[in-house]
Structure formats: structure tokens, C-alpha cells
Amino acid sequence: MKGTAQKTILIIEDHAGIADALRMVLEEEDYHVEVWITAEAVYSLQAPFPDLIFLDILLGGMDGKVICRQLKGLPATRSVPIILMSANKQLPRIAREVGADDWLLKPFELDALLELLDKYT
Amino acid sequence: MDENAQLCGKGGDDSAWKHEEEKDEDERKHTPSPHSPFEPYLACSLQGADNKITFQNWLDLSPDALVIIDSAGLIRYVNRQMETLFGYSFQELENQQLEILLPERFRAAHIHHRERFAAAPRIRQMGVGLELYGLRKDGTEVPVDISLSPLCFGDVFSVLGAIRDITERRSLQESERAARAELELLQLILDELPISVSLIRGEQARLVLANRTALAIWGTQWHVGQPMQDFLTSNGLRLFSIDGHSLSPTTIAPLRAVRQGETVREHQELIQRADGTTTSLLVNAVALGQRLLRGVPAPNERSTSDSFNTAESIALVVHQDVTELMELERRKDEFIAMASHELRTPVTSIKTYVQWLRRRLIKQGDEASSAVLTKIDGELNGLTRLIGELLDITQMETGHLPWHEETFDLNELVREVAEALEHTTERHQIKREGQGSLPVYADRERICQVLANLLSNAIKYTPQGGTILVRQTKHKEGVTLSVQDSGIGIPHEKQTHLFERFYRVKDAEHENFPGLGLGLYLSAEIVKHHGGQIWVESEPGVGSTFFFTLPVRVDPLPVKGEGR
Numbered sequence: 001m002k003g004t005a006q007k008t009i010l011i012i013e014d015h016a017g018i019a020d021a022l023r024m025v026l027e028e029e030d031y032h033v034e035v036w037i038t039a040e041a042v043y044s045l046q047a048p049f050p051d052l053i054f055l056d057i058l059l060g061g062m063d064g065k066v067i068c069r070q071l072k073g074l075p076a077t078r079s080v081p082i083i084l085m086s087a088n089k090q091l092p093r094i095a096r097e098v099g100a101d102d103w104l105l106k107p108f109e110l111d112a113l114l115e116l117l118d119k120y121t
Numbered sequence: 122m123d124e125n126a127q128l129c130g131k132g133g134d135d136s137a138w139k140h141e142e143e144k145d146e147d148e149r150k151h152t153p154s155p156h157s158p159f160e161p162y163l164a165c166s167l168q169g170a171d172n173k174i175t176f177q178n179w180l181d182l183s184p185d186a187l188v189i190i191d192s193a194g195l196i197r198y199v200n201r202q203m204e205t206l207f208g209y210s211f212q213e214l215e216n217q218q219l220e221i222l223l224p225e226r227f228r229a230a231h232i233h234h235r236e237r238f239a240a241a242p243r244i245r246q247m248g249v250g251l252e253l254y255g256l257r258k259d260g261t262e263v264p265v266d267i268s269l270s271p272l273c274f275g276d277v278f279s280v281l282g283a284i285r286d287i288t289e290r291r292s293l294q295e296s297e298r299a300a301r302a303e304l305e306l307l308q309l310i311l312d313e314l315p316i317s318v319s320l321i322r323g324e325q326a327r328l329v330l331a332n333r334t335a336l337a338i339w340g341t342q343w344h345v346g347q348p349m350q351d352f353l354t355s356n357g358l359r360l361f362s363i364d365g366h367s368l369s370p371t372t373i374a375p376l377r378a379v380r381q382g383e384t385v386r387e388h389q390e391l392i393q394r395a396d397g398t399t400t401s402l403l404v405n406a407v408a409l410g411q412r413l414l415r416g417v418p419a420p421n422e423r424s425t426s427d428s429f430n431t432a433e434s435i436a437l438v439v440h441q442d443v444t445e446l447m448e449l450e451r452r453k454d455e456f457i458a459m460a461s462h463e464l465r466t467p468v469t470s471i472k473t474y475v476q477w478l479r480r481r482l483i484k485q486g487d488e489a490s491s492a493v494l495t496k497i498d499g500e501l502n503g504l505t506r507l508i509g510e511l512l513d514i515t516q517m518e519t520g521h522l523p524w525h526e527e528t529f530d531l532n533e534l535v536r537e538v539a540e541a542l543e544h545t546t547e548r549h550q551i552k553r554e555g556q557g558s559l560p561v562y563a564d565r566e567r568i569c570q571v572l573a574n575l576l577s578n579a580i581k582y583t584p585q586g587g588t589i590l591v592r593q594t595k596h597k598e599g600v601t602l603s604v605q606d607s608g609i610g611i612p613h614e615k616q617t618h619l620f621e622r623f624y625r626v627k628d629a630e631h632e633n634f635p636g637l638g639l640g641l642y643l644s645a646e647i648v649k650h651h652g653g654q655i656w657v658e659s660e661p662g663v664g665s666t667f668f669f670t671l672p673v674r675v676d677p678l679p680v681k682g683e684g685r
Contacts, residue, residue, distance in 0.1 A: 017470030025477050073440035087465045089566045091508070093525055107505050109470035 007121050008032045010050035012039050012067070013085065014060045018106070022054065025110065029117060040065050049080050052120050054104070057094065059088045066100045072099040081120040141644060151201065151211050154175075159189065159197050162274040188221045189248040189272060194235050197279060206286055208258035219282075224256045240281065242271030242380060243570070247282075252291075255284065264291045308332075317440035321349060322414060323433040326379050329414060338402070338440050340394050349375060357395030364520075365391075378406035378436035389443075390658035403441040408434065408478040453681065454515045461512035465505065472501045499545070510639040513570075514622070517646055524564050524650065529598060531559040531568070531671070535591055548586025562674045563651050571644040575604040575667045578641070581634055582665070583608030599653070599672040610661040620645035630661075644669070 009031045013019040019035045020066070026033045034050065036042075039062045053071070057064035068084060071077040084091060084100040095103035102116055123615075151154040153160045163177040165607045180187050186203035190196055196214045204210055207222055214221070219235070220228040234247075247253065247267040254262045270281040311318055311332035317339075319331035325348035338341060343352045350370065353360070360368040374385035388404040411432040479494035523570050539551040561568075579589045590605040594600060609630050611619065618624045625631070625638040648655040648669045661664035 015466050015470070017467060018473065019478065021470045021473030025473060028477065028481070076528060087462070087469070089570070090523060090525055092566075093527075106465065107472040107501065110473070 579606035
């Protein structure tokens with residue numbers, strides 16, 4: 001499950017309520033959590049990279065799908081697991097198409113979230 | 122007297138003129154009194170080759186009723202038609218005041234008119250432009266035309282009046298007037314209708330008539346007799362289907378109606394005018410069959426054309442401007458789509474908070490509190506489903522529901538959905554029949570939605586708990602899937618409405634089960650989109666079995682032209 005060093009999870013989600021609830025869950029699980037409510041900074045993302053990214057696909061002004069594709073296209077960030085989030089029922093297909101590692105359909109079950117954490121960190 | 126013989130008789134046939142010798146009782150009655158000054162004149166005869174005819178015979182030959190009055194206004198002679206028309210015999214009328222034949226209300230004025238005529242006698246119509254009436258012996262009135270002519274027998278001044286019964290003409294005129302008024306009223310009604318109404322005829326769809334709104338819809342005058350396509354091209358008008366395809370003669374509803382005799386109802390079209398403005402139209406083209414219409418041929422149509430003597434196919438075309446309705450509909454859909462997205466967002470955070478709190482309470486051993494949060498979580502799931510249905514229905518109505526078809530294993534999907542739903546209940550077991558893989562080409566998420574809907578309905582409407590049986594059968598045409606429960610069932614008369622939008626079974630039994638009435642409608646639409654069928658077999662108190670089929674498909678659906 002968790003390693004010795006505290007792991008960092010980046011949440012890119014423009015809805016403050018969802019980001020906050022997610023942060024509470026993750027911090028409860030002893031992760032270090034960073035929340036971005038916009039995605040502009042994604043292109044200046046520097047090492048050390050987060051251990052996992054939760055990325056919403058509907059961001060004000062930016063498209064999470066495009067961001068995912070780009071991060072997965074860069075050698076430096078290719079290996080950072082990305083979990084796509086959306087309320088769109090077609091999310092599994094979209095996640096596959098843009099090269100995301102996994103997906104989390106909103107509103108989600110806590111168990112599903114914990115399973116993903118287990119799997120990718 | 123043999124009248125027919127008189128009218129049809131030919132010269133040389135003596136038998137036709139026998140009346141002189143055959144004077145019977147009736148004939149004698151129809152002769153002026155011996156002392157009448159007219160008697161000799163009436164008896165005077167016109168000499169022919171072999172036969173003679175009296176002036177009286179002439180008078181009796183007239184198809185009109187004839188009356189001779191003297192200068193004092195006394196009736197001195199009436200012919201047989203006069204007797205027939207007024208119902209009096211000559212004897213009854215002879216030497217009576219003429220006014221006996223007039224309705225009371227005209228009598229006083231008539232005496233005055235008569236005197237004026239005597240002062241300046243000339244042949245003329247009487248009361249031109251007035252409606253004249255005679256009074257019959259039985260008291261009824263008869264509409265008449267009267268011609269007057271002064272008549273001089275030696276120095277005796279008299280007047281000959283020719284009276285024609287115009288009852289028939291008057292009634293024809295009246296019905297014509299009524300028909301015209303009715304026609305005017307119909308045109309008025311047509312013009313005031315807020316929809317465009319036109320009548321077209323023949324292969325060319327030539328205009329027969331149109332109302333005022335038609336002008337507003339087209340933005341230009343479609344002339345009577347002008348073929349539809351000529352009208353469209355000469356005015357730069359273009360028609361499109363709702364999905365933006367240009368309409369061809371084979372798809373333009375009015376042309377289909379006159380050419381194929383096909384009635385087209387509620388067809389959505391878009392008209393684009395030369396100036397670029399557009400109007401959304403709802404078109405009804407009703408084929409009225411082959412009919413003969415009176416009318417003037419169009420200038421470029423051969424006037425000798427048979428088309429005016431032979432029946433042509435006729436169609437009634439109704440165009441309704443639905444631009445505003447569509448805009449309202451679009452805004453409503455946009456609103457629902459936005460609202461459901463906006464609703465889902467807080468539900469997501471609430472659900473996450475609730476689950477976080479629940480997890481914490483479980484860790485602390487507070488079972489009572491965590492049980493409450495489990496219930497809240499369950500309610501949130503219900504809310505999420507309703508929001509999802511609301512969004513789906515909007516997208517489905519506007520044709521914006523995205524479809525993503527792929528090949529997948531239906532058995533695998535059934536297993537997934539069944540397991541997921543079994544977790545939500547403790548009183549129900551979901552049993553699956555049919556094993557192995559069952560590949561189908563369909564929208565996995567949507568079929569998942571249908572399965573989830575049928576299974577959760579089965580759970581919901583089997584409140585006492587029990588086994589729910591899911592069966593998949595593969596056959597030549599595709600697969601049939603059924604979900605059987607042992608729940609409260611559905612009354613027979615309600616079963617046909619189950620798949621209608623917003624339909625909810627309303628009875629005491631079903632009252633305790635909330636919902637929007639969208640789940641089955643959406644399921645049916647999804648199944649229909651895949652070319653399948655959905656139906657139910659149910660017995661109240663015994664249970665229901667819902668079936669749906671998915672036909673074998675390997676290739677993507679061909680792009681659908683119109684409708685859903």
C-alpha cells in the first residue's frame with residue numbers, strides 16, 4: 001500500500017467542493033495533496049512530479065482530455081499515472097482514447113477511489 | 122285542350138288544332154263573359170293556310186302568366202298560366218280589381234303606379250330592381266317578374282301584364298349568394314389562420330389557393346398555377362431537413378403528396394430564403410386523392426390541356442412556423458442540460474463528504490451514525506440516477522445523445538450489472554441463466570443503462586424480496602434478454618403505456634414507488650436505437666418479465682437520414 005515516504009497527489013478540478021472533499025479523503029489516507037483549480041500551471045510542471053494525478057475533463061477554459069494527451073506525450077511525465085474524472089457516462093472510452101491510466105466516474109464510491117489509490121501508489 | 126299537341130304540333134297535322142271543335146266544359150269556362158268588350162278581340166283569329174288560331178289561343182300559348190286589365194284596373198282576361206300561378210279561375214278573377222293579386226302591403230302604392238302608367242303608357246319592366254311578389258288565392262306569396270304593355274282594342278285602352286314566376290331563379294340566386302358569402306367567410310378564416318394553408322394539384326404541384334400566412338412564410342408570392350419547384354427556384358428558396366440536408370423533389374413533403382399520394386405528417390423542415398433568413402417549419406401534406414377542380418389554367422399551361430377536364434391529384438399543404446417554439450425548446454434543453462450538470466457537481470462533493478465521514482465513524486465504532494450516512498449515500502445514488510435520466514432525456518429529444526458502439530460480451534455486462542445491483546439489496550438474489558460469451562455490437566454504456574434500469578425496477582417493485590432471474594437467449598436474429606421478478610406486477614391496461622415518456626402507473630399499489638417515469642422510456646429508446654424491441658409480460662400480484670432484443674449487428678449503423 002503506502003510506501004515509507006509520503007506520496008503526493010495532484011488534483012486538477014475546477015469545482016472547489018469536489019476538490020476539497022477529495023483532499024479530505026486523500027489526506028485521511030495520509031497523502032500529501034495539492035489542488036489546482038485551473039490547469040494553466042500544468043505545462044510548467046517540474047520534477048519532482050506528483051505520484052498520481054486526478055484530472056477532471058471539464059475544466060473552465062481548458063480541456064482535461066487535451067492535457068492528459070500532452071502529459072502522456074512528454075517523456076518526463078509519461079510515467080505519472082493519470083486518473084480521469086467526469087460525470088460523463090462515456091468516461092471509460094474517453095480515458096482509453098486519451099491514454100489515461102484509469103477513470104473515476106462522478107459521483108464516485110469511496111471504495112472505488114481507494115482501490116485506485118492502492119493500484120497506482 | 123291538348124296543350125302538348127299545341128306546342129309540338131306541326132303544320133298540316135289537322136289533329137293538333139282540333140280544339141275549336143272540342144270545346145268542352147272547361148273551355149267554355151275560360152271565355153270572357155258575353156258582355157265583355159274584349160270578347161270579340163279575343164275571338165279574332167289569325168288566318169293560316171289551313172287552320173286558324175285566335176288571339177286568345179296565343180295568350181294561352183305563352184309560358185308566362187298573362188293578365189289584361191282595363192283602364193279602371195279591373196281584370197278582363199287571364200290566361201291559363203295565370204290561373205295555375207295564382208290558383209284562381211278566370212271566373213273568380215274577371216272584373217276584380219287587379220290589386221286582389223298583390224300582397225296587402227303593396228296595394229295602395231300599386232293603384233298610384235297603375236294610374237301613372239296609364240298617363241304615359243309604354244312597354245316596360247315593372248319595378249326594375251325591386252323584388253315583386255304576387256299573392257295567391259291560398260294566401261301564399263310568389264316572387265315574380267312583371268312586364269307591362271299598353272294594349273288598345275279599338276278605342277278601349279287596356280294593359281297587358283306578363284307575369285313570370287321566378288321562385289326558382291330567386292332561390293338559385295339566394296343559394297348562390299349564400300355560397301358566395303360562405304366562400305368569403307372561409308377565405309377570411311383561412312387568411313386569419315396563423316398557419317400557412319395551400320392547396321396544390323398535379324405532378325407539378327401547381328398552386329390552387331393559398332392563405333395570407335403562406336405569403337408570410339415564404340416571404341414572396343406563390344402565384345396560382347405556378348409549379349412548386351418553379352416557385353422555389355425562381356425565388357431562391359431552399360428547403361432543408363432538420364439535420365441540414367438539402368431536400369430534393371423526392372423528399373419535399375408537398376411533392377410526395379401529389380406525386381406518390383403519400384400523406385406526410387409533422388415533417389420538420391427549414392426554409393432558407395434568398396436573403397439568407399431561415400424559418401423552421403412543421404409541414405403537413407395531406408394527399409386528397411384525384412379530384413376535378415374548376416379553375417383557370419396557368420399561362421404556360423396549354424389551355425386545351427386535359428388537366429381541367431380530368432381529375433388531378435390534390436394535396437392540402439399546411440406549413441407552421443415553429444422557429445420560436447424550436448428556440449424555446451432549445452433553451453429549455455440547454456437549461457436542463459446545464460441544470461443537471463450543475464446538480465451533479467454538488468452531489469459529487471456531498472457524496473464524497475458523506476463517505477469520508479462514514480468511514481471515519483466506522484473507524485470510531487459509531488455504527489448508528491454510520492448507518493445513517495449509508496442511507497444518505499443511498500439517497501444520493503437515487504438522486505444521481507434521476508439527474509442522469511433528466512440529462513439523457515434532453516439529449517435524446519434533441520438527437521444529441523452520443524452513441525458509441527463497440528463489440529463487447531453481453532454476458533459479461535449482465536454479470537457486472539447484476540453484481541453491482543445485488544450489493545444494493547439484502548432481500549433479493551439475482552440469478553443469471555446463460556453462460557459463455559455473447560458478443561454483441563452495441564453501445565455498452567447504454568445497454569448497461571437498460572440492464573440497470575430493468576434490474577433496479579425488478580428490485581424496487583418486488584418489495585417483499587425474492588429471486589430475480591436474468592435470462593439471455595441467442596437466436597438467429599440476435600439475442601433476447603429477459604428480467605423476471607415476482608413483484609407486484611402491472612395491470613394489463615397500463616402495460617402498453619409503460620414505455621411512454623413520463624408515464625407512471627398510478628394506483629394504490631404503485632403509489633409508494635417514486636420516480637420520474639423516464640427509466641423505461643429511455644430504455645425503450647435505447648433498445649429501439651439499436652434496432653431491437655422491448656416489451657413486458659406481467660400479471661398483477663404475480664410479477665413482471667421485461668424482455669428486450671438486440672439484433673445481430675457487426676457494422677456500424679448506417680447514418681440515419683431523418684427522425685429517430
